[in-house]
Amino acid sequence: MKLLKFSFFCISAFALSICFAENLITDNADFESDAVGQPVSGWFKDSAITASGNGPSRPGSKSAFLAGGTEDYGLRSRGFEVTSGETYRLTFDYKTAGTTNGNPEVRFLFKENAVIDSIGNVDGDFIGAEVLDLTPTEGTWETLSVASSRTGTDIAGLIRITKNKFASGSDSFNGEVWIDNVKIYLVETDPDNLFSNPGFETGDLTNWYKSSGVNVISDNGESLEGIYAAEIPAGDDIRTVKTNAAYGDGLEISFDYKVNSDASFEAVLRYFDNDGGGTPFLSQDSYELNPTDDWAVFQLEKTITQQNTDEIDIRFIADTASSGELIIDNLSAKFAVFENQSPLVDAGISKLLRLDSSQISEMLEGAFTDDGLPSDSSPSVLWTVLDKPEGSSIVFNPNNGSEEESDVLLPEVIFSETGDYLLELCVDDGQLQACDQVEFNVRTPDYFGVTAKYDFNSNMQDSAAKGSLQDDLSEAPNSGSTANYLPGILGDSFVLSNTAEQTGEPLVYSELTDDLNLPAAYTIEGFIRPHPDNFDDGQVNRIFSTLGFFAGIDSSNSLFVYHNQQLSGTVELAGGNLWPHWHHFAVTGDYENLKLYVDGVLADTKSYDGTIDNFSGVWRETLNPAGFKGLVDEIQFHNEARDQAYIESRAQLIMPTRDLLYDRIIDEQDIMIFAHGWLNSLPCNSAADLNHDCNVDIYDFAELSLNWLHTF
Numbered sequence: 001m002k003l004l005k006f007s008f009f010c011i012s013a014f015a016l017s018i019c020f021a022e023n024l025i026t027d028n029a030d031f032e033s034d035a036v037g038q039p040v041s042g043w044f045k046d047s048a049i050t051a052s053g054n055g056p057s058r059p060g061s062k063s064a065f066l067a068g069g070t071e072d073y074g075l076r077s078r079g080f081e082v083t084s085g086e087t088y089r090l091t092f093d094y095k096t097a098g099t100t101n102g103n104p105e106v107r108f109l110f111k112e113n114a115v116i117d118s119i120g121n122v123d124g125d126f127i128g129a130e131v132l133d134l135t136p137t138e139g140t141w142e143t144l145s146v147a148s149s150r151t152g153t154d155i156a157g158l159i160r161i162t163k164n165k166f167a168s169g170s171d172s173f174n175g176e177v178w179i180d181n182v183k184i185y186l187v188e189t190d191p192d193n194l195f196s197n198p199g200f201e202t203g204d205l206t207n208w209y210k211s212s213g214v215n216v217i218s219d220n221g222e223s224l225e226g227i228y229a230a231e232i233p234a235g236d237d238i239r240t241v242k243t244n245a246a247y248g249d250g251l252e253i254s255f256d257y258k259v260n261s262d263a264s265f266e267a268v269l270r271y272f273d274n275d276g277g278g279t280p281f282l283s284q285d286s287y288e289l290n291p292t293d294d295w296a297v298f299q300l301e302k303t304i305t306q307q308n309t310d311e312i313d314i315r316f317i318a319d320t321a322s323s324g325e326l327i328i329d330n331l332s333a334k335f336a337v338f339e340n341q342s343p344l345v346d347a348g349i350s351k352l353l354r355l356d357s358s359q360i361s362e363m364l365e366g367a368f369t370d371d372g373l374p375s376d377s378s379p380s381v382l383w384t385v386l387d388k389p390e391g392s393s394i395v396f397n398p399n400n401g402s403e404e405e406s407d408v409l410l411p412e413v414i415f416s417e418t419g420d421y422l423l424e425l426c427v428d429d430g431q432l433q434a435c436d437q438v439e440f441n442v443r444t445p446d447y448f449g450v451t452a453k454y455d456f457n458s459n460m461q462d463s464a465a466k467g468s469l470q471d472d473l474s475e476a477p478n479s480g481s482t483a484n485y486l487p488g489i490l491g492d493s494f495v496l497s498n499t500a501e502q503t504g505e506p507l508v509y510s511e512l513t514d515d516l517n518l519p520a521a522y523t524i525e526g527f528i529r530p531h532p533d534n535f536d537d538g539q540v541n542r543i544f545s546t547l548g549f550f551a552g553i554d555s556s557n558s559l560f561v562y563h564n565q566q567l568s569g570t571v572e573l574a575g576g577n578l579w580p581h582w583h584h585f586a587v588t589g590d591y592e593n594l595k596l597y598v599d600g601v602l603a604d605t606k607s608y609d610g611t612i613d614n615f616s617g618v619w620r621e622t623l624n625p626a627g628f629k630g631l632v633d634e635i636q637f638h639n640e641a642r643d644q645a646y647i648e649s650r651a652q653l654i655m656p657t658r659d660l661l662y663d664r665i666i667d668e669q670d671i672m673i674f675a676h677g678w679l680n681s682l683p684c685n686s687a688a689d690l691n692h693d694c695n696v697d698i699y700d701f702a703e704l705s706l707n708w709l710h711t712f
Contacts, residue, residue: 063180078120112152145206211236248375261324303372349610377430389419493633525586526635548613575603600651
């Protein structure tokens with residue numbers, strides 16, 4: 001027996017080699033040679049079949065043209081070997097003339113005990129065929145695809161295009177048909193996959209719905225599996241055909257993707273009720289696909305909890321406001337049986353509340369997610385009080401018959417007395433229960449305000465401390481520097497300078513106290529006057545830092561503030577254009593958002609998780625990263641988020657600024673700073689070194705005098 005063998009080719013992507021079967025139709029699969037009907041071309045034909053010059057553009061311009069006639073068989077491929085149990089996919093392009101009738105068809109035939117002769121004829125026992133009707137397209141090219149698998153011994157396959165379905169009269173073919181780009185591939189078949197053509201192995205979008213801009217592309221072998229991938233440009237979308245799935249079914253979904261953009265796109269799992277009448281669409285779950293230039297894998301385990309679902313599809317959306325493309329490949333969606341998992345419960349963030357009158361109310365922010373199991377029950381919620389001040393009361397609204405319980409996820413809670421309250425949210429899915437706690441600290445108005453304040457009036461004491469010396473700043477041992485003071489915003493200010501004698505220890509510090517453990521709602525503010533050297537070293541120069549927070553200036557004149565969250569890492573805020581004169585800055589947290597103000601103007605806003613790491617000190621100026629060079633004054637810590645009106649009033653303490661050298665007015669403060677630098681021979685770290693030659697001398701005085709004269 002002689003069976004024709006098909007070959008494989010391999011591509012290499014990074015260190016991974018992947019092999020694919022070539023098209024099994026040998027020679028002239030898209031009729032580009034004009035040799036239709038010659039054995040060497042890979043095809044046998046009856047009469048009235050020619051090569052035509054009007055094939056679709058993918059990939060060539062030729063096609064096989066079948067005119068109307070009485071022949072039983074129009075076009076037949078040479079035979080090829082197939083393996084028992086493997087799945088093969090046939091795909092091809094076709095179109096018909098507008099006058100075509102009497103449906104022609106394409107048959108994907110299989111024979112076992114097959115013998116393939118030297119020119120491709122197949123002799124054997126017929127074991128089945130996949131039949132595709134070529135319905136009229138009125139001159140428009142369309143693509144058909146079908147997958148098939150057969151078991152047996154020595155199986156061969158072939159393609160046969162018949163013109164009249166073995167019929168006569170009105171069923172006879174009468175018209176014109178064009179066939180092109182015939183391909184047969186060995187495909188990886190997963191019988192449990194809910195969607196066909198999941199990896200676009202056929203090189204087309206069969207069994208997908210698409211917008212106009214979506215294309216199948218060859219992605220240079222970079223996809224995790226397969227040659228082809230689907231490219232979805234901004235503003236377009238692609239979705240699978242609907243497939244059967246129902247409430248309570250477990251799904252395992254995965255696909256490969258990459259996003260060639262700074263924007264984010266979405267994958268959407270949609271639920272339909274096509275048996276219930278009315279509008280079939282029920283709801284959807286959306287999943288953000290974050291930017292990634294390299295291939296990433298999306299994985300999801302999901303139990304369908306939408307009642308009345310009987311069909312689903314998956315949609316990939318490229319946001320119209322985005323740029324770039326979303327590329328997807330190798331979609332897999334299977335039914336699965338999951339073990340019930342406990343709900344994930346979040347009782348919200350702890351808060352410090354201000355009791356201004358007889359009571360204060362707060363909306364609770366409970367949330368939970370559940371896997372939908374068991375499918376015959378729905379989760380129930382319950383709020384309870386675990387701890388409260390002795391003799392106090394707490395009221396939920398609405399409640400379920402008890403003042404201190406509520407079975408509503410988002411109730412109102414009413415406090416009438418100060419103290420610390422601990423609440424618990426529990427969620428029960430019918431089998432398993434999970435709980436989370438949240439604390440509320442209710443305080444009178446006199447509790448709120450400044451918890452630590454450093455005036456720097458010739459000392460480093462905390463003027464707001466309540467009898468505790470631990471809040472006072474101290475010089476670090478072996479720092480190689482002593483505290484210095486110059487005129488500031490209100491009285492003196494403190495000189496911070498990064499000197500070569502420093503050993504890496506903080507220049508000044510304070511011990512950890514309760515005054516410095518700020519709540520979720522807080523304000524940190526102060527005044528700074530940077531030295532020009534801050535803008536020349538290419539790194540962030542820290543004004544001060546703690547375990548939970550630091551502020552600094554980088555070489556682009558930007559003020560950077562970093563807030564370290566207990567749960568979610570770091571939040572960074574930035575405000576720019578800090579030239580070497582006085583600036584006021586303030587950072588506020590209000591449980592949900594961080595805001596950075598520079599000179600009374602809102603510079604940046606970011607969301608955060610409502611927590612801040614405990615403080616372990618106040619000033620930490622080290623060589624690496626570099627310390628801030630310049631003056632600081634009136635640093636204050638508040639245990640509440642101050643409003644913009646307060647912040648604007650503080651910023652107004654900055655004196656008017658304008659000059660030729662640093663864009664500011666030369667005034668008495670500059671004379672005092674210059675005199676202090678000259679008398680104490682401060683080096684280039686000093687603001688008195690106006691010409692930056694690392695000497696404070698007569699040349700700096702001359703520049704100061706010139707600028708003074710020019711400003712009046």
